[in-house]
Amino acid sequence: MWIATNKGWLSIVRHRNKEHTLLVRARNKNHIESIFEDAEVYEDANADYPYRADIHLYTVGTVIGDLLMGINYDNFKASVDDYHYHHALVGVWQEMYQYGKQYRPE
Numbered sequence: 001m002w003i004a005t006n007k008g009w010l011s012i013v014r015h016r017n018k019e020h021t022l023l024v025r026a027r028n029k030n031h032i033e034s035i036f037e038d039a040e041v042y043e044d045a046n047a048d049y050p051y052r053a054d055i056h057l058y059t060v061g062t063v064i065g066d067l068l069m070g071i072n073y074d075n076f077k078a079s080v081d082d083y084h085y086h087h088a089l090v091g092v093w094q095e096m097y098q099y100g101k102q103y104r105p106e
Contacts, residue, residue, distance in 0.1 A: 001013070003064065004076075004089060004092070005035060005067055006073070006076065006079040006080045006081075007031065007034040007035050007067075008026060008028060008030065008031025008032070008034055008035055008085070009026065009027070009028075009031055009085070009088070009089075010024055010025065010026055010031060010032065010035065011024075011025040011026070011049050012024050012025070012060060013025070015054055018054055020056055020057050020058075021054050021055065021056055021057065022054075022055055022056075022057050022060045023052060023053075023054060024036060024039065024052065024053045024054075024055050024060065025047070025049030025051065025052050026049055026051045026052075027048075027049055027050065027051070028051070028085070029041055029043075029051040031051075032051055032052075032053050035063060035067070036053060036055055036059070036060075036063055039053035039055055040053060040054075041053050076089075077089055077090060077093065
């Protein structure tokens, strides 16, 4: 699952070797640390997401749920402070807008 928050972009998958654990991955270490403050982030320099944390699935669910409940903005992109991350999100928005054109009502 990809999750884009105003604090960072995460890729979250089931951990292959640890029961009840999710592997939270990011390309920017700060993206994990700003969302999961107690996470022990480690590096895999050969991976496409080099920053990783093994986090219990209930913790991930609770933290992500708290982020949802705490939304206080009416424009997601405008809530992002990091210029480079904002620019990347605009690119994703543009790609998804193009993708969605074929599904728009005429």
